[in-house]
Ligand SMILES: C[S@@+](CC[C@H](N)C(=O)[O-])C[C@H]1O[C@@H](n2cnc3c(N)ncnc32)[C@H](O)[C@@H]1O
């Protein structure tokens with residue numbers, strides 16, 4: 228099991244049992260996007276229709292109230308992400324919210340572009356922090372993050388300093404989004420080799436960059452690997468892992484996502500997002516959405532936290548209506564957040580003679 232496999236959800240057998248009984252349990256994990264502002268300009272950012280366009284941020288007192296409520300209703304993990312860049316919201320405010328979340332019984336995590344990542348307190352508070360590095364030199368970094376050499380050096384320095392500082396058991400990782408040119412450029416090998424030079428970095432993770440016109444109408448789509456590419460990516464990854472992985476530094480990949488992209492219709496054999504009960508998202512506009520891919524889109528919106536509490540929104544008629552209306556085959560980007568989880572649940576539903584092991 229790696230941090231990115233769908234099997235982890237079976238740690239929450241009670242919630243899955245509720246789902247099987249037709250109930251709606253509280254989400255295991257909530258992603259909290261505090262602001263749509265960002266200090267980078269990634270050309271392929273999946274939320275580029277929102278980031279620095281809709282300049283919303285959640286008012287701090289409301290964010291405190293939300294965090295407390297999530298703890299009360301039994302949410303287990305709170306991921307600070309975006310939307311925009313969470314640390315642009317203000318390091319001190321993020322730290323205060325994480326401390327509130329921990330006091331309310333939740334584990335916390337951070338997904339960041341790393342440009343403002345400096346505080347040891349974040350290592351103390353987070354189970355894991357993932358830096359979206361997406362570069363092994365100034366050129367690749369500029370291509371993926373729209374920022375130049377100085378910024379690349381700063382992010383690398385922050386990552387090195389954090390990795391060297393960690394005596395709190397926080398899992399610190401780096402991410403790399405691969406695109407259609409990654410194989411030809413040798414991104415897998417170059418990135419794994421580059422990150423091996425960060426003492427204390429726990430892992431590197433490869434994931435596919437997905438440009439989806441469905442989630443973001445400003446994007447042109449395309450850029451996805453072909454079936455042949457996916458097979459070659461799998462081989463390249465295995466080789467790179469063998470070459471660079473060592474004790475304390477794992478070279479990981481979201482294989483489920485790549486494999487889904489190689490299937491007809493990206494493996495979408497289902498017409499409801501049945502796995503949505505596992506995870507919810509709260510966006511910088513103070514609204515709850517069916518999932519992260521729908522943020523900012525009214526048709527995915529379950530309700531507004533300025534008007535109602537989270538539990539009320541989660542169990543509302545509107546939430547049910549959005550869930551019933553959303554057909555992943557038409558409304559959702561490929562290789563989405565809960566695709567693998569849903570496939571695993573589907574297997575569970577189909578299993579025969581369950582009383583016999
Ligand atoms: C939108 S970012 C927000 C947090 C922070 N600004 C960052 O970049 O880490 C959240 C995650 O989405 C990922 N992401 C952005 N655009 C993507 C795309 N087109 N396809 C797949 N993942 C994407 C980023 O790599 C990051 O891990």
Ligand code: SF4
Nearest residue numbers: 265267269272311340
């Ligand atoms: S740093 Fe994150 S939020 Fe900002 S543009 Fe890049 S992917 Fe989007």
Ligand code: SF4
Nearest residue numbers: 500518555559563565
């Ligand atoms: S994008 Fe995926 S996780 Fe989101 S609603 Fe659609 S099927 Fe569910």
